[in-house]
């Protein structure tokens with residue numbers, strides 16, 4: 001069932017508002033129930049455990065070309081019109097046309113494009129040496145080397161000098177040809193949207209690299225490390241769900257999920273200008289404007305809403321390589337409708353993160369975090385996610401408690417002084 005006609009109206013209100021039964025079913029319906037296990041995948045994180053397909057079953061169809069089906073524009077770049085985003089002045093020369101920031105009129109909700117951009121000072125999620133470590137308005141993000149959530153740490157770390165990237169030759173789309181040994185897995189995960197996935201892979205490997213969003217050495221590994229790994233998570237998402245992808249970066253996993261699952265409504269939440277520009281263009285290029293929107297801002301800004309944008313919430317909130325589980329829960333649970341789930345793509349760190357952060361997650365209104373493996377029998381190793389059901393709506397407890405404590409403290413302090 002396709003919902004390509006889905007519009008912005010499908011986005012529900014504040015995370016805490018909805019009452020009644022959750023639209024989220026506890027188990028996925030998109031595919032026969034996979035053999036979920038609570039065991040930990042060896043790791044789903046590139047590069048250590050890049051997913052590989054199962055043994056190739058006979059001859060494959062050969063390389064998938066990047067030409068997507070009919071509705072997709074043949075070329076990603078073009079002659080844009082509009083206003084340049086000053087943030088683009090820092091872009092590698094010639095790699096990005098600033099006028100593309102706003103995209104063709106009407107294709108992306110302006111309120112989303114122009115969302116607040118200041119970065120969370122606790123922006124430690126921005127990996128070391130990120131190609132895009134300069135936030136639009138906020139403080140430069142400092143990296144958390146070796147932080148636990150990292151499928152992309154290596155991915156981004158390879159592009160710590162965007163200018164250097166820009167000086168490189170534009171990567172060849174051929175670099176991202178679907179390896180024959182992954183073809184079966186790709187067909188299973190993307191079905192008749194495989195051409196669309198190929199178009200996105202090409203975009204990542206060309207514009208994504210040129211614009212410093214991913215490292216040049218990622219290009220040949222895009223299928224195994226990124227597309228298939230992210231697409232495998234689709235089995236955890238119920239039919240027709242609204243998915244918010246926090247810290248989408250170049251579209252992982254949100255854009256991949258939108259490609260693999262046309263029944264979804266997807267909102268990509270990303271604060272950095274260069275990344276949101278890429279996302280907007282990618283959404284347009286792939287012909288996904290009816291089901292995917294781009295919100296420029298932080299997760300907490302998306303949850304809070306503003307005068308121009310209603311608070312966002314979704315049945316499922318995804319995140320990959322964004323923050324450790326406790327911080328992720330603080331950012332993402334307010335975006336999840338009660339009964340819905342946070343689905344955090346993690347690797348070998350999953351069990352450790354749960355051991356370390358489960359208490360914090362529960363304090364924040366989440367249920368006991370669970371490890372799930374996705375894509376078993378399709379990719380090897382399967383993708384590992386941590387899932388957290390939003391069981392309770394928890395207000396800004398810390399702030400209130402802190403204020404009370406602080407008032408009480410001052411009172412008792414004054415008392416003592418008197």
Ligand SMILES: C[S@@+](CC[C@H](N)C(=O)[O-])C[C@H]1O[C@@H](n2cnc3c(N)ncnc32)[C@H](O)[C@@H]1O
Pocket residue numbers: 120123125126127151152153155156246247248249250251252253269270271272275297298299300319320321322331
């Ligand atoms: C390491 S990148 C991962 C990008 C993508 N998810 C991937 O797996 O390739 C982390 C992303 O999270 C975004 N981010 C960091 N803090 C955020 C916040 N508070 N709200 C939303 N996005 C955030 C950053 O801008 C960055 O694009």
